[in-house]
Amino acid sequence: MEDWKLKPARDLGLPLGQRLRSVRRESGLIEGLAHRAWWVVLRSYLGLYHRLTISGIAHVPDRPPFVLVANHSSHLDAMVLAASMNRRLRDHVFPIAAGDTFFETPLLTAFAAYVLNALPLWRRNCGPHALAELRQRLVGEPCAFILFPEGTRSRDGCIAAFKPGLGMIVADTAVPVVPCYLAGAFESLPADRRWPHWHKITLSIGEPLVFESAKNDRAGWLEIARTTEAAVRRLGGETA
Amino acid sequence: MNTATRERLFGYDHAFDHPVTRVIVVAIVAVLVIVPAVIFALSIMGRIGDTQRAELKKRYISWLVLIPLMVGPVLLGAAWTIAAVAVLSLLCYREYARATGLFREKSISLVVVVGILAITFAVADNWYHLFAAISPLTVGGMAAIAIFADEPKGYIQRVGLGVLGFMLFGSGLGHLGGLANDANFRPLVLLLLLAVELNDVFAYIAGKSVGRRKLAPNTSPNKTIGGALGALVLTTILVAAGSHFVFRDTVLDRPSHLATLGVLVSVLGQLGDLMLSSVKRDLGIKDLGVTIPGHGGLLDRFDSLILVAPGVFHYVNYFLGVGLDEPTRIITGT
Numbered sequence: 001m002e003d004w005k006l007k008p009a010r011d012l013g014l015p016l017g018q019r020l021r022s023v024r025r026e027s028g029l030i031e032g033l034a035h036r037a038w039w040v041v042l043r044s045y046l047g048l049y050h051r052l053t054i055s056g057i058a059h060v061p062d063r064p065p066f067v068l069v070a071n072h073s074s075h076l077d078a079m080v081l082a083a084s085m086n087r088r089l090r091d092h093v094f095p096i097a098a099g100d101t102f103f104e105t106p107l108l109t110a111f112a113a114y115v116l117n118a119l120p121l122w123r124r125n126c127g128p129h130a131l132a133e134l135r136q137r138l139v140g141e142p143c144a145f146i147l148f149p150e151g152t153r154s155r156d157g158c159i160a161a162f163k164p165g166l167g168m169i170v171a172d173t174a175v176p177v178v179p180c181y182l183a184g185a186f187e188s189l190p191a192d193r194r195w196p197h198w199h200k201i202t203l204s205i206g207e208p209l210v211f212e213s214a215k216n217d218r219a220g221w222l223e224i225a226r227t228t229e230a231a232v233r234r235l236g237g238e239t240a
Numbered sequence: 241m242n243t244a245t246r247e248r249l250f251g252y253d254h255a256f257d258h259p260v261t262r263v264i265v266v267a268i269v270a271v272l273v274i275v276p277a278v279i280f281a282l283s284i285m286g287r288i289g290d291t292q293r294a295e296l297k298k299r300y301i302s303w304l305v306l307i308p309l310m311v312g313p314v315l316l317g318a319a320w321t322i323a324a325v326a327v328l329s330l331l332c333y334r335e336y337a338r339a340t341g342l343f344r345e346k347s348i349s350l351v352v353v354v355g356i357l358a359i360t361f362a363v364a365d366n367w368y369h370l371f372a373a374i375s376p377l378t379v380g381g382m383a384a385i386a387i388f389a390d391e392p393k394g395y396i397q398r399v400g401l402g403v404l405g406f407m408l409f410g411s412g413l414g415h416l417g418g419l420a421n422d423a424n425f426r427p428l429v430l431l432l433l434l435a436v437e438l439n440d441v442f443a444y445i446a447g448k449s450v451g452r453r454k455l456a457p458n459t460s461p462n463k464t465i466g467g468a469l470g471a472l473v474l475t476t477i478l479v480a481a482g483s484h485f486v487f488r489d490t491v492l493d494r495p496s497h498l499a500t501l502g503v504l505v506s507v508l509g510q511l512g513d514l515m516l517s518s519v520k521r522d523l524g525i526k527d528l529g530v531t532i533p534g535h536g537g538l539l540d541r542f543d544s545l546i547l548v549a550p551g552v553f554h555y556v557n558y559f560l561g562v563g564l565d566e567p568t569r570i571i572t573g574t
Contacts, residue, residue: 004397006523007341015530028334028343029350091346 020113021103021120023133031114032091038115039090042083049198050076050188054084056205059178064092064142066176066208069166069228071159071236072148073186076196078116080182080203081146094119095146096134123151131168139173149225157186159236162229167214167221176208179228181235204235245567248318248423255315260427260485264434265315268307275300299534306532306541314429318420319364321429325417326360328542333409335528335537339519340401347388348402351381355406359414365571366421366563375411379403408546416549419556421563424486431482432505432552436544439475439509446470460517468510475509476502492559501555508551509544516543 010024019025027035046052060066068081078095085093097103099120102112112118119137121130137143147169149162170177184201209231214220247254256262279300283293313320333352337343355378362371382402386395419429447467455463479502480495487493492501516539520528529537556562567573 005341005394008523008525009338009341009343012338012525013527013530026344028338029346029353032346 017106017109020109021099023119023130023137025113025119027091027117031117034114035090035117036087039083039087042079046076046080046083046201049196050184050201052080052083052201052203054203054205056207057084059205059207060085060089061176061178061208064089064144065138066178067138067145067147067166067170068178068180069147069149069162069232070180070182070203071154071232072150072152073154073157073182074189074191075153076185076189076201077148077153077182078118078146080185080201081180082116084203084205085144089144091117092142093117093144093146096121096148098123098152119145128168131165135169135173138169138175145169149228153191154186155191157190159229159233162225162232164218164221164225166228167211167224168216170211171214171220171224172212172216174210174212176210177224177228178208179206179231179235180204181206181232183236206231206235241570242567244423245570248425248566250317250319252316255426258424258427258486260482261315261430264427264430264482265311268311268434272304272307295534302532302534310433311430314420314426314433318425321420321425322360322364322417325363325413325420326356328538329356329359329409329413331531331538332413332542332546333405335531335539336405336409336519339523339525339528340405342398342401342405345386345389345398345402347385348382348398351378351385352402352406352410354378355381356410356414359410360417361571363414363417363421365569366566367569367572368418368563370572371414371418375407378406378410382406412546412550413542414549415553416545418553419549419562421566422556423563423566427486428483428556431479431486432548433545435475435479435482435502435505436509436548438478439471439506440513440544442474443467443471443510446474456514456517459514459521463514471510472503472506475506478502479505487560490560492556497559501552504551504555505548508547512544512547515547516540 009026011019011022011026014022014024060068070077070081078097082093082095095116095118097112097116097118097120099122102116102118103109103120112120119134121134134145138145147166149166150160151163151165154160166177181204182201183204184199187197188199188201189196209227211220211224214224256265279288279293279296282288283290288296309324313324330353333356334343337349337352343349355374358374358378359371362368362374383399386399386402416429416432419425419432422428443463444467447462447464447470449466450470451464451466453465454461455465455468476499480498483498483501484493487498492498516528520526527536528539531538532541535541553562
């Protein structure tokens with residue numbers, strides 16, 4: 001028999017507020033149940049109201065780790081991507097959310113952590129340290145991130161340039177990056193609207209990209225951002 | 241449900257019927273009133289520094305919150321006591337699961353939680369046969385549900401951790417709720433809570449004054465044999481004296497039986513403490529949580545109760561029967 005491997009929760013010893021805001025947060029039974037309930041609600045909502053269709057789901061790896069990246073124009077984006085994952089992956093998928101939007105007030109923080117399973121990234125000081133912590137988590141345990149490399153929601157529906165932060169997370173690792181393109185989310189719920197329109201949403205998932213040979217430096221990060229952006233644009237029907 | 245049962249479960253106007261209850265509550269209130277004055281006096285006299293005073297204050301405030309949460313439900317009635325024990329069991333299990341990593345096994349955790357709720361139901365129903373049945377059923381449930389992951393590597397560890405967690409916090413602590421099925425539960429439960437907490441204090445004081453040789457240096461470096469023996473003597477006197485009034489005119493009311501009860505409380509209390517220290521040492525962590533400022537996790541505070549509860553329950557049950565004179569199957573019966 002092997003030796004027992006006792007691995008305390010990574011967030012052990014953090015007070016509740018800090019725990020919910022920590023990228024080391026690990027879900028327990030209550031959060032797990034909340035995520036599952038939310039997943040059911042989301043899938044029904046997206047299926048019925050937005051008639052969500054997904055193509056290329058086979059490109060999503062069976063097991064974490066991986067990173068889903070997509071164009072970002074709506075609060076629905078992360079939900080569409082999260083809801084598209086199968087049940088087994090559900091607890092391991094973490095949308096990376098703007099700390100200054102989702103983790104400021106206690107109520108929203110609780111919602112983001114307990115229900116969305118989001119991890120915070122503060123845009124103001126989104127320095128190498130925060131990204132290094134995310135990178136550490138991604139390679140250290142089986143988890144999957146949902147990331148929008150544009151950094152913010154597009155205000156006109158067009159794709160903006162991808163930021164190199166994505167590169168800092170995946171450069172020089174075997175973690176696959178899965179490019180996705182969302183159509184219809186901007187028309188359904190653009191940044192300046194409170195409630196979603198009825199509008200069809202389609203999600204196209206492309207072949208995973210691996211950046212194992214990319215250098216973990218600025219040039220490598222920019223290259224990763226460029227390659228991923230081109231892949232997402234191709235899925236959206238743009239020719240590079 | 242007859243009137244007597246309803247009164248036991250919800251009859252808060254009987255809170256102070258028993259003299260032992262009155263004495264304990266008055267003593268606790270008195271100590272809570274005196275302690276701030278003592279801390280103040282000590283700091284004026286320069287006997288303690290600012291950091292020590294801040295630490296004592298933090299601990300005192302924690303007690304100020306904890307004591308009503310512990311004593312309040314017992315005074316309010318058996319239903320509240322049973323519910324409070326259930327909450328304690330669940331929170332203790334949560335700390336344990338997060339510390340050992342068992343929380344990652346959602347299906348096993350779910351079985352433990354269902355087991356704890358089922359134990360609570362059995363206690364509230366005063367149906368001892370169900371209470372006894374739940375432990376093997378829950379253990380079997382964990383062993384069965386863990387198969388479905390189809391991952392034999394680590395199976396023994398996952399199920400083993402689940403079984404230990406359920407037996408300690410579900411079944412073990414559940415016996416404390418079980419004591420509330422006795423018609424005369426208030427003085428006994430309060431005496432136990434008081435004795436278990438004072439047992440720690442006695443061990444600390446005795447250890448400071450006469451303790452030299454270490455008790456278990458690898459497990460808990462600060463504990464001494466002197467402290468353990470001091471606590472044994474003092475707690476035994478306290479429990480024997482208190483329970484003489486609780487069990488007056490019963491077969492338990494004999495010096496040897498009462499002293500044995502006292503020894504049980506002290507020894508099992510200290511063993512519970514050391515048990516949790518062993519768990520923490522094994523995991524390489526200092527505190528199991530941050531629930532109570534100045535104390536650490538809930539388990540750091542309630543570890544001593546875990547072994548005392550079943551020990552005392554079955555000791556009393558052997559001589560007198562717990563809840564036997566009360567109607568059984570309150571909820572499931574017809």
